[in-house]
Structures are given as structure tokens and as C-alpha cells.
Amino acid sequence: MSKPTEKEQLYSRQLYLWDQSGQNKIESSHVCLLNANSVGTEILKNLVLPGLAKYTLVDGKKVTKRDTGNNFYVKTSDIGKSRAKVTSNYLQIHNKFVQGNFLEKESAELIEENIEFFEQFDMIIASRLPEDAVLKLSKKCWEKDIPLVIVRTNGLIGYLRIMKKEHCVIDRKEEEVHEDLRMNAPFEELIEHCNSIKMEELDDDLYGHVPYLVILVKLMEQWKKDHEGKPPKTREEKKKFKDIIYNMRRSDEANFSEAYLNAWKAWNSYMIPDNIDEIFDDKNIEVTKESTPFWLVGAALKDFVANEGKGTLPVVGTIPDMTADTKSFITLQKIYQKKAEKDAICIHEKVKKMLEKFDRNPEEVPLKYVKFYCKNMMQVWFTRYPNIEQEFDPKTSKIKSLESEFANESNNHIFYLVFRAVEAFNKEHGYYPGESNEKVESDYLLLKKEAVKICELYKLNPEIMTDKYLKGFCRFGHSELHNVSAFMGGITAQEVIKLITEQRQPMSNTFIYNGVNATTTTFKI
């Protein structure tokens, strides 16, 4: 009956989305933002509000008149002052629980001079950072396994790229999760329980309240006995099986209708779900001294399937509502729960042994984690984001394989190449195309040159870089429009939150926003 704490009240609306475990992760993250420009500050705002532990803002620029037109966190009276200091001070007001730091230093210089500085962060967001600096920073991030988020905006177009060696999610917050009822692969305790129920001895009331799950398991056991251990396979056999259910009814009992409708669950062969299959097939399943808890449990699961499970995974342990009397439902529920508990302990023991083998603390992976993993088995998931170096290097890049997508005008892949060309232009000339109005025309020709070079580098047909896009970007002149920043700020913060909370499925790996026609495209490079 105690009143919720200040934090609970402040964060109540978002706790419904990512619960306390997600909130705890947000509240223990230190995020670095490079460049306090319009989109950068918008991203940070959307992270300060939900309650980040700490941020460090790096920016060496002074506030200009241009900033006052697109950046919410500067005022006209701030012109000439340090942009890092000014924006950080305003951002800080949003949430007293967040510790804000800033560093008045040009991001690219900092990367050049003191790359070790970045080792302290849980996540780095690079906002409109020149390509060379991004590449250098990405190498450090890759080496230290720090997630890097790269954001660019230019006029009405936005770009977002996530780089993280490996991202594992146990709680994917799927709306629909498959049930794990085991009628097709009943475990001993379940069979025992079903055998103990003598259907023919039950009075009509109880007969009508035997859970359909029990009916099907019983029938299947009987069927297998009569058919050399095989479940019904052909259409005729299946019909026969269903007829048996139909004929067992004494009147029009609901539990038998359920059994009839769900009969397929009993004869379908048991299969390991795709997401687990992927984990089993991955190279990381060969655990080593360095393996993370995610993979240790994965390996234990695989071992379980091969041995104790006889081809099946641990039982998830929850059953849906069904027609039944309270006593038999709860008994059944407990059988599943107990088995799930037993399986989880078995997995935990396996993990402990692995840890011992590697001379690690056997309690490093707590039983709680294993149980959580087993409970969410139907939705555990992982992905890997390729590193930037690999993306840029023509020998390893996948860019060529996307050629038809680049040429397709109905999607937005092409803007990836245009952004690359614009960055190459900046590297070559020291400014961005169209930044000064007088040079829009001549810049276009120079940009075209860079675009052709990019195409040559990746062996693409240079004609895909149509003038329309190149001219468009020259007209944008590397400008920041506030509502594009607001939009990209929202998207980026949302992805960052997914990465930090390790909930839901973050996008992979490149995202383009086209503000001209309000469309978005996500693709892998």
C-alpha cells in the first residue's frame, strides 16, 4: 500500500513497455554522443528522458546562427558559446537522475588523438561524423566490443547504421509465442499422469472435464501400441484417429471437441524451433573459455537435446487455458511446471560443469538466468552486425550484391551510396556539397565524380547514381531540418533502447528515411 517511489511514478508509462529489468539496464548505461548537432541532441533527449545513467557529450564547435534555426537546445543568446556546454546544460534539466558530462573537443580530433577515451562507454552514437573518423572509431569499438550507432541526415534524408559484434535477446517481447505442450513428445511424468486417469471409470461430470491434452496423450499412447510405435501418418489414419475421439464422447462434451480440433498437435512430429536451430548451428555453440552465458546455455541445451531430452528441448512449463475441472487443471499445470523446473536445473548443472572445465566461477551463470532462458526458449534470438571496415572494403563488402536494389527507384537503397559519395566529397574538398549557395552547380559536378568513383570501387554500374539524387543532395547542402532530426532522433533512440534493454528485435543493419515521400527502408550491408 506504500506510495510508488518518485522514479516509479516518473517512469510508470514506459515501464509498461520494457518493465523493471529493462529500466535497470537503461539506468546503468553510460552513452557517448559525438556532436551536439540537431539530430544528436534529439537522440540524447529521447535517452535522457527515459533515465540513462550517464552521458558524455563531445563537441568542439561554437554555437552558430544556423544552429539556432534547427537545434532545440540552443538559444540566440548562446551564439558564440561552446555548443557542448550549452546543449548539455539544457539537456540536463530534463532529468535530475541523469548525470551529464560534456567535453569541448572536436570529435574527429579526439578520435585521432585519444582513441582510448572511448573504451569507457557502453554505447557510442556518432552523429554526422566524417567517414574517416567513423572508420577509425569503429575499429576501436569492434576491438572493445562497444556498440556503435552511426547517424547521418542531409536535408530530407536520414541514415542509420548499427554496429555490434553480437546481440543476443532472450525476451523478444513477441506478441504470439508458440506453445510447448509435448503431446507429440510426452515426457515420462506426463505419460504417468495420463495413465493414472481411468477414463471409463469417471462419472459423466468428470468425464466431460478431463483436459483435452490428457485425452490426446492417452489416445496417442494407445495408437502407438497398436501401430508399431508410429503415430498416424496418412490421411486415412488421421481420420481414423479423429473418429476415435469423436466416438469417445458420451454427450456433446467441450473437452472432446477441443481434443478433436487439436488432434494434429499430437501426430505432428516434434521439431526444434527455428530460432533454437539457428543457435545450435552457429559456430559459437562450440563454447570456449570466453563464451557468454547466452552461448553456454545454448550449448547446454544442445547437449540436453542429444542426451536427456532424447531429441527434445527442456519443457517451457506453461499451458494455456482449457476445459477442465480445477483440480485436474492444476495438477496438470504442476506437472508441466515441475518438469520445466527439473529440466532447467539439469541445464544449470551442465552450465556449471562447463564453467568448471574452463576454470571459471561455476556460479557465474545463475539458475535464475537459466530459467529465464528456458521460459523464453521459443523466442531467444541473436544477430551479428558486420563491422564498418568490412563494409567499406570492396573485397569483403556486400555492396555489389545489392546492385539491383540500388537501381530500383521504388526503394531507398540508393541513398546509402549518395551518402557515401557526399562523405567522399567532404574528404576530398574539406566541405560538404552545396554548403555555400553559390557553388551548388559546380559542387554537383564534383559530387558526380565522387559518385562515379564509389561505383567503380564496388564495381557498380555508375548509371544508378542518377542526377536527381546527386542534385538533390547538393541542394540540401548538408542542412539539418528540425523535423527530420526529430524523426531520426526518435528512431535512433528507439533502436538504442532496444539494444540497451536487450528486449525486442533491433533493426539490422542499415536504415534509410526518405522524408520526401515518408517511406523507410531497412537492409543489410
Next chain:
Amino acid sequence: MEQNKLLLIGVGGIGSEIIKCLLLSGYTEITCVDLDTIELSNLNRQFLFREADIGKSKSQVICERSKRFNGSAKLVPLHCDIKTKGPSFFSQFSVVITALDNVGARKYANMMCRITKTPMVDTGSAGFNGQVEVFLPGLKCFECTPIQPPKTYPVCTIRRNPEKMVHCVVWAKEEFKKEFCSKTYDSAEDEQSGELLFLKYFDQGIKDLLALKDFWKGKRKPTPLGNSKAFLSEKKEKTEKGQEKNDQPQEMRIFEPQEYATLFLKSVRELAKNRVQLRRPLIFDKDDPLALAFVACVANLRAFIFGITMQSTFEIKGIAGSIIPAVASTNAIVAGIAVKEVTNVLGWLKTKKDESCKSTWVGIPPKRILLQPFRLENSNKKCLVCKLQCITLKVNVHQILVKTLIKEVAKELDFESATLGFGSNCIYDPYDEMEENLEKKCYQFKIEHDSIVELDDTEIDFNVKVIIVHDPQIKEQNFQIIFHGEKPKPTTKEEEEEGEEEEEEEEDSQSKNKPSIVENVGASETIEIIDLIDESETIILNKPNVIKENKNLNLFKQLPSQLERKRNFTNISANGEIGKNNDKIIHIEKDELDEKEIKQNIKKTRKIPKNDKKDQKKTEIISIDFD
């Protein structure tokens, strides 16, 4: 941009973002309306507010704060209910932007926009999902797609046979109202009341239900708890849940039923004490820890009795208070799109070309497409708001008689005889004995400047809204009628039928476009396209024996179960409609198809947007009141 006056209704989560985007996009004249004051739970996303602002008017604070970022901007705060503003108020603005949290206010703004022919940009968000809709005069309006009424639950489910936690919460709130919100308290009951209620709710009440023997045939029966002493002395079995969540804050934890029983008795005692002290009935407020504790305990114990999984107080608070989750990032996305649409709408005002204006749905990737833009649709011929006809009447409300108003307007519009209504009141009806009202003056019925009264023809379907413009210069019974374009006229029978026919045709052509038709490809191959719950995709199944009947989509029985497993198939109902809570869920059987074959035959195509999806989003998430 600077010449256009904008109206922003609602300055909460999305509203804060919108005003920031508008100012930084160069808009300078914005009127902000909001009737709310600032609360602590707003501050995780409504970034223009600070802790020190709690309790102050949202519109006033937001205008003050925003001015600092653009000193020359003209920002007008209005701390009021939008429903107090009439057509002349709305007609000052080029575009109306709504960032509201309820359907009622949206409906009102929509009607005013229709009457004044003002474009409206409507926004909304729930968790990670959101939408921006553009309503241009002449095209689809907010009410063209029927709005789903707030969700209600059958009384029988609530009282006798709850199936989900929400049913238990509704019941608990009802009991709270019955017990604490109506009668004044008799302090003599004090000692006993907790135990009496415990017996009533969890023992005798359940036993009474069990006495209805026929009702429980085929259903799982509840178990009465007995008296509280007996229940509390029962051996406590630690459930898995209770152990697992122990490091969570108290509000997030799930306790043992016995603990809820103890807390229940305590909360009844405290509530009773409070009421004696306050000397008035209580009201349910989700933010009152005591009221919430009562509801959480009652709901959880009831859930326990009926074998429903118990939930944390935090979750129950969400259900009881119809709390919609909200976060800054989604609001930023929605606002970014909305402001772009405002610019597009201003373009439309000049060119009258609506191609660039789009309505957009925002979803959470990667399961859904992040942005789904739509071309604007035509208005629904059956939409009452789009059909409404109105005129303006310039009068002196202090002098004109009701009689004159009815007579003269009726004459001008060729009414046979008319009834006059204002708001929810009927002022005159020739079939009722209301003659004395005729001799009264309009202002006596609170008809004033910017009021809208309604005239209904008593014989035919003809309804006209009359906007009153009060002019003190006008003497006595004089008046001036101003038509908005054409003179209003009744819809003739032919027109009505025509409308219906067209509608049918439309439906026909729509159903042709719907992906339920079967096309022949090759000699024996047939293609069937099925909409899936997974919104972003449509699956094409290419398999002859899969299809039995077309059209009615009864063929689901024949679909392979592999698909079910792969693609979350479980929610396709018998009639082919897709919904989360459909009663008739058909599971798909594997039928002599091996998996490889199926895999080969699955092709993905882009999703065809469905209208009914939108409706679901438009409605308020849950409202759980009986009345």
C-alpha cells in the same frame, strides 16, 4: 509559414514534440489548447515540463517555455476544454493539429473542422505504435471510418465466470464503487467489515455461483476460500513467480494469495477509516495507493479462485486506470511526420492538390513496417459528419425569440415543421407540449455567440446545424441568414439509394481486390493468397490440394501445420478475418505436404493495407466501465 495561424489541441507527449518542431520549422503563430495540468508521470516524455511545474496548466507552461526558443513567436495558451470553443474560434486557423488522448475531443474537433472547412492533422500513439492522419475538407474525415466503442465486457463474464485478469479488475472496481463510493459509512461496522467482505467476495459469493449447477457444465469451477482465518493458516506454497521477481520493486512483484488476503483486510480497514474521517464517499483513483491496493487484492484473489494467473499491482494499475504506455521516441517520430504533413496541407490550401498529403501508420520494426503512408481516401457516403449541412444565423440572442428563430429558418429552408435542439436538450418539438418555450428568448437556453443549434424536419430526414453569431447591433426580431455555399436541402430518396448502390459497387470492387480470390496458374496449379496476422506480409501458397473452396476462406482447415509454426498462423478465424482475440480460431493441419515443398511454395509479397486495422488503433485501448 509565418502567415498561417495554427491551432494545436493537446500539449502532452506528442503535443510537446509538435510545438518544438513547428517553431524550429519556422511557424510563428500557434494557439495551444489543453485542459490538463502537469503530473509527475508526464515528465518521462513531455520534455518541456519540469518538476517544479507539477500542478500548473500544461498550455501555459508550454507557451512560456517555447517562447524562450523563439522570442518573436506568437504563442497563445488556452487552459480550457476544446468543447467550449465554437466555429468562429476554429475558423481563424489555417490548420488544426490534434494531439489528444481521447476520442470524444477528437470527434468534436473533427466536427468543427468540417463545419468551418478547416484541414485537420490528427496524431496519436500507444507504446511503440502511432499514427498521423490528414483530414482535408471534402475527403475522408475522422468519423468516416466507424469508431469502435470502448471495449465492454459481458456482465455474465464479469459476475460469474471471469476468464482473464481484466475481468477480475473490472469486478474489483465495481465492488470498490459499491462498497465505498455510494453510502456513507457506519463506523459501528468497523471491526467486522473486512471479514464480512472477505466472506462475501471470496467464499459465500463463490458458493452462490457454484449453486448454479447447469451454468458450470463444461466449465472450470472456482474454489471458495473459506473464512480468512482458515485461508491464512493454509500452508504457503512458494510459487516460482514469487521467488523470481524478488529483486523487483514491491509494485512489480506478485505475492502469495495469503499475502493479498492480509493486505485486503488491512486495506478495507484503512479505507473505512478514511471515509469516516473524510465524511464523504470515496472515489476510485488509480493513483491512490489504498484504493489501488484494494482493487489489486480483490482482483488477484478472484483470479486465484478462478485459476487465472495473478499479476503485479503495477500491471493491475495499468488495467484499472486504462493506462496507455508512452515513451518519448515514438512521440518524436509521430511529431516529425505530423509537422511535415502540416507543411503539405498548407501546400494543398494553395493548389488543392492532395497528392502530397498522406496519412501514415507508425509501427515497430522489424515485425511491422516502420512507416506505412497512405493516399487520402474519399469520404464515406454514410458518414453523418461529412453529410452535415449548416448555415450561419446573425441575431441578437438577448432579443430574438425561440419562436422567431424556428419560424424564419424553417421558412427559408422549406421545412414542413421543425424541432429545435441545443446540445443534448430539446428546446421545441411540435409533438410535445413545449409551447411555453417558444415565447422565451434564445439566451435563456444559454444559446449564445458561437453556439450551434440543430433544426430537424419532423417529416423527412433533413437536419441543419445553425451557427449562431451574436450581434448586439441587431434589433429585436431581425436576423440575417448566411449560407455556406449552397442552400441546404434534404437528401432525396433517389440520392440515398444511389449512395447505397455506389457503396455496394465499391464493396464489390474492393472484394475483388481483396486477396481471397483464386487464380488459375498453369494446368492444375492454383494460387491462394491469405492475409496473415503478421501484418507486414502476405503469403502466397501455391498448392492445388490446399484449396477446397475459395471466396469464404474456409480452406484454412487444409493448411499445413508447418506454416502455423513458421508464421504465427494461430489467429486466423473461420471467416478469414484476422484478429487477436477471435473466438473461432482454426488450427491448420498438416496434410500430406512435406516441409520443403511448402517452403518452396511460400512467397512473400507486400502487405495490402487493411482498413479495419486502422480502426483498432484509433480506439482507446481499453476502457472498462460498466456504464
